[in-house]
Amino acid sequence: MLTRKRPQGLRLVTVLLLSVQATAIQAAVLLGFAELPADTFIPGPTSGQFIEPVNGRHPPFLNQQPVQGFSAMLAAKGGTYYVLGDNGFGRRDNSADFILSIYRIEPDFRTAAGNSKPGNGAIHVEQIIRLSDPERHMPYTIVRSADRLLTGSDLDPESFRLAVDGSYWIGEEFNPSLLHFSPGGKLLAPPYTLAGLASIDNPMKMPATLPPSRGFEGMAQSPDGKLLYPMLEGRLLSGPPGLNVYTFDTRAQSFQNPDATQPSYRYRLDDGATAIGDFTLYSATAGLVIERDSKQGKEAVIKKIYRINFNQLDPEGFLLKTLVVDLLDIADPHDLNLDGNMHFTFPYWTIEGLVVIDSETLAVINDNNYPQGSAREGRGTEPDNSELILISIDPLWP
Numbered sequence: 001m002l003t004r005k006r007p008q009g010l011r012l013v014t015v016l017l018l019s020v021q022a023t024a025i026q027a028a029v030l031l032g033f034a035e036l037p038a039d040t041f042i043p044g045p046t047s048g049q050f051i052e053p054v055n056g057r058h059p060p061f062l063n064q065q066p067v068q069g070f071s072a073m074l075a076a077k078g079g080t081y082y083v084l085g086d087n088g089f090g091r092r093d094n095s096a097d098f099i100l101s102i103y104r105i106e107p108d109f110r111t112a113a114g115n116s117k118p119g120n121g122a123i124h125v126e127q128i129i130r131l132s133d134p135e136r137h138m139p140y141t142i143v144r145s146a147d148r149l150l151t152g153s154d155l156d157p158e159s160f161r162l163a164v165d166g167s168y169w170i171g172e173e174f175n176p177s178l179l180h181f182s183p184g185g186k187l188l189a190p191p192y193t194l195a196g197l198a199s200i201d202n203p204m205k206m207p208a209t210l211p212p213s214r215g216f217e218g219m220a221q222s223p224d225g226k227l228l229y230p231m232l233e234g235r236l237l238s239g240p241p242g243l244n245v246y247t248f249d250t251r252a253q254s255f256q257n258p259d260a261t262q263p264s265y266r267y268r269l270d271d272g273a274t275a276i277g278d279f280t281l282y283s284a285t286a287g288l289v290i291e292r293d294s295k296q297g298k299e300a301v302i303k304k305i306y307r308i309n310f311n312q313l314d315p316e317g318f319l320l321k322t323l324v325v326d327l328l329d330i331a332d333p334h335d336l337n338l339d340g341n342m343h344f345t346f347p348y349w350t351i352e353g354l355v356v357i358d359s360e361t362l363a364v365i366n367d368n369n370y371p372q373g374s375a376r377e378g379r380g381t382e383p384d385n386s387e388l389i390l391i392s393i394d395p396l397w398p
Contacts, residue, residue, distance in 0.1 A: 028325045030344045031361065032109030032390035033336040036123040038370055038383040040067040048371075050094040055383045057371040065099055067125055068370035070386055071158045072219075072278060073353030073363070080106045080126060081388070083353060084160045084170070086367060087152030092174065092201060095152025096143045100131040102160070102168065102185065107388050112334040121336075123388060129185040131157075131170075137190045140203045150187075154203075155179070158352070159219035159278070161228060163250065169219070171230045174201045176215025178230060178248055192253065194246060197236075197260035209236055209260060217352070218279025220287050226250055231267065231279045231289075242266035242318055243276060265310060268318040273302045277367075278354040282396060285310040288324060288354060288362075296349040296375035303327040303346055305354065305362070307396065325362065325393055327351065337387075339378060346389065348375045353388075359395045363388065 039057075041064040048059030048066075071086035083105055088098025103125055110121035131150045133142060142154045159171035166183040176199055177191035198206035199215055214234025221228055228248040235241055244263035247256040257263060267276070269291060277290035286309045293302040306321040314320055332344035346364065350373075353365035365388045367373075373384040 028330045029392040030330050030332040030334075030336050030389060031392050032107075032111050032119070034107035034109050034119070034121050034123045034388045035337075036067065036105070036125075036386040036388075038068070038368060038385050040125070040386075041065060042067055042125070042128060044099055045097060047097045047099075048089065049097050051089050051371075055371050055374050055381050057383060059371075060097075065101075066370050067103060068386065069367050070103075070365050071350075071352045071367055072160050073355055073365050074160065074162055075355045075357070075363070076104055078106075080104050081355065081363070081365075082160075082162070083365065084157050086158060086352075087156035087174075089152065090369065090372070092153045092156075092203075098152040100150045100152065100155060100157060102129040102131070103127065104129075105388075109388075109390060110336050110338075111390075112336070121338075123386070129183075131155075131181060131185045131187070133187040135187065137187045139190055156201075156213070156215070158215065158217045158233070159230065161219060161221040161225075164225045169221075169228055169250065171216030171219040171228075173213055173215030173217070173233070174199060174203060176202075176210070176230075176232075178216065178219075178228065180253075189253070192248065192255070194255045194257060195259040209238070210234065211237065214275075218276050218289065220279045220281040222281065223284055229264070229279065229281070231276060233275045236260065240266070242268050245279075245319075265313075266318050267308070268316075268321075270302055270304070277350060277352040280354055280356060282356040286396070288356065289321075290351055290354055290364075292349075292351055294349060296373070297347050297377060300328060300345075300347040300349075300375070303348070303351055305364075324396070325391060327364070330389075330391060344389075346387070347377075348384065348387075349373065356396070357390070359397050360392055362391050362393060364391065365389075 044065035048061045069086040070083040072084040074082040088095035104127035108119040143151045156173040168181040170179045180188045200208040201212040216230040217233035218231040231245045245265040247264040274294045281287035305325040308319040312320040327346040330344040348366040350367035352367045355363040368384040371383040
């Protein structure tokens with residue numbers, strides 16, 4: 001059991017805005033830190049053939065695949081986590097040799113001295129689930145037609161949830177669409193799409209209503225698993241401002257929304273923010289959203305986690321937001337990341353994995369964009385590691 005000790009002087013300051021929205025400003029406390037080295041590879045077909053050298057790495061990566069780009073995270077049994085790899089190297093045209101996968105990882109969190117298991121800060125890859133389409137459900141030609149493994153040119157997975165039967169629901173950005181996979185990673189049905197929602201990148205060449213890479217970035221799930229709430233990363237090309245949240249019924253296997261212009265909820269980004277990173281529920285109506293800008297390192301300004309509730313809207317119909325954590329302002333009284341600093345920041349361009357451990361503890365992981373990402377100060381131009389942190393917050397519920 002991790003011990004939560006807040007340094008004296010840390011306290012919650014509540015600032016009431018002119019609207020009914022209240023924003024909580026707090027320095028969270030780092031409880032645990034673990035990292036997976038940037039240069040972590042598993043056996044597989046040669047990858048990186050379509051990217052340029054960067055940060056001292058010279059692709060291609062012969063007969064191996066990098067374990068990187070974690071775009072979503074779920075809690076698993078025994079202190080392990082499932083993490084979803086994204087499309088690989090950032091674009092359809094450079095990721096045809098990246099195999100889409102789900103990984104089960106086990107962090108050995110470095111924690112404060114005095115805990116029963118301080119840990120060494122390592123992350124171990126325990127299981128690899130390759131995503132595939134052996135039954136040919138994909139409505140367009142995929143790259144690997146022989147073995148039917150799915151690649152980063154076929155789909156861009158960005159969010160996922162675990163069903164009660166052990167299968168996975170994955171939200172992706174290229175179409176965008178929802179996909180249903182077996183526990184072993186086999187596609188079970190054609191992609192589920194919403195009328196009037198099509199990315200500029202969509203492989204079906206549908207009339208575009210959404211910019212590229214702005215699809216189902218976050219996806220919350222009702223506690224009973226019956227409903228999914230996929231959330232767009234960006235706004236529609238035409239229409240009102242805000243990010244749309246839709247509702248998908250897993251039993252009927254269909255969207256409850258008539259079309260893309262009629263969302264279930266709308267979310268408004270802060271000024272200067274460019275995207276959300278994840279969306280999760282911790283009750284039937286209350287949840288958390290990661291919000292970010294598109295900067296990294298010292299230039300990062302907005303890396304925040306907000307609380308929302310489906311029952312609380314502002315006068316314009318947007319979900320009300322309450323700040324829970326500023327990820328650039330985390331107290332680290334025990335220097336768990338060993339950088340010699342008692343102040344910890346999470347300054348990554350993309351922060352895309354969030355798990356509510358309990359009322360006072362969150363787990364957060366970054367997408368390191370290997371080998372392009374270079375946000376962590378003190379590493380020079382080395383590519384970023386994948387960092388998994390535990391942070392203590394004020395209680396989300398009694």
